[in-house]
Each structure stands twice: as C-alpha cells, then as structure tokens.
Amino acid sequence: MKYEIQLDLPTPFASEQEMEDIGVLYDWQSPADIVKDASSEIDADIGVLKVGMNTERYFYNMYKEALEKIEDPKGKAALEFIMNQEDKHYELLQEAHDYLTDRQSWWDEWQKPIFEG
Numbered sequence: 682m683k684y685e686i687q688l689d690l691p692t693p694f695a696s697e698q699e700m701e702d703i704g705v706l707y708d709w710q711s712p713a714d715i716v717k718d719a720s721s722e723i724d725a726d727i728g729v730l731k732v733g734m735n736t737e738r739y740f741y742n743m744y745k746e747a748l749e750k751i752e753d754p755k756g757k758a759a760l761e762f763i764m765n766q767e768d769k770h771y772e773l774l775q776e777a778h779d780y781l782t783d784r785q786s787w788w789d790e791w792q793k794p795i796f797e798g
Contacts, residue, residue: 712728712729712732715728715729715732716728716729723781726777726781727778727781727782730774730777730778730781731778733770733774734771734774734775734778737767737768737770737771737774738767738771740767741764741767741768741771744760744763744764744767745760745764747760748760748761748764
C-alpha cells in the first residue's frame with residue numbers, strides 16, 4: 682500500500698540567521714524533498730523523522746532561551762511545561778527512528794529482566 686502525501690513546507694519556521702543567533706544548528710530540508718530523494722520508503726521515513734527531531738530540538742532551544750529571559754513565575758512554568766512536551770515529542774520520534782535504523786536491538790532500552798522463582 683502506497684500513500685501520496687502533499688506537503689508544502691518550502692522554508693523552515695525561522696531564518697537560518699535566527700536559528701544561528703540562538704545557537705541552534707539546523708540543517709533544514711523540506712520533508713517533501715526528503716521523500717522525493719530517498720532511495721527507499723524506509724529511508725524516506727528515517728529522513729522525515731530526522732526533520733521532526735531537529736524541529737523539536739529547535740523549538741526546545743527557542744523556549745529555553747525565552748525561559749532565561751523571562752521573570753514571571755507563571756510564564757516560566759508555562760515554558761517549562763512546553764519544553765517538557767517538546768522532550769516527549771523528541772523521544773517518540775527518536776524511538777521510531779531507532780526502530781527503523783536498528784530493528785535487532787531497538788527494544789534493549791525497554792527490555793527488563795524477567796525473574797522466575
């Protein structure tokens with residue numbers, strides 16, 4: 682089964698200069714270009730996951746910079762909450778990435794010993 686997805690994301694959310702200014706190294710590539718240029722569907726999925734992970738890191742760092750500048754406790758709490766959400770999003774994308782790139786041992790982080798007595 683093959684799906685066609687139309688994406689119109691020609692530019693990143695911020696300019697390269699804005700990203701450099703806050704210390705984020707972000708190599709933007711349109712997800713549509715990644716899918717088009719991929720040698721396989723798995724490579725396309727991995728590439729798009731990388732874009733997602735980079736985007737999550739970008740916004741995490743943006744919120745972190747704002748957190749360092751804000752003094753309002755409620756504002757700080759809101760930004761900390763959002764940063765926590767960005768971390769969770771990143772982890773989900775990372776887990777999917779790990780599964781696609783290392784199917785033999787991707788579950789090792791989750792595997793717990795089983796004791797029978």
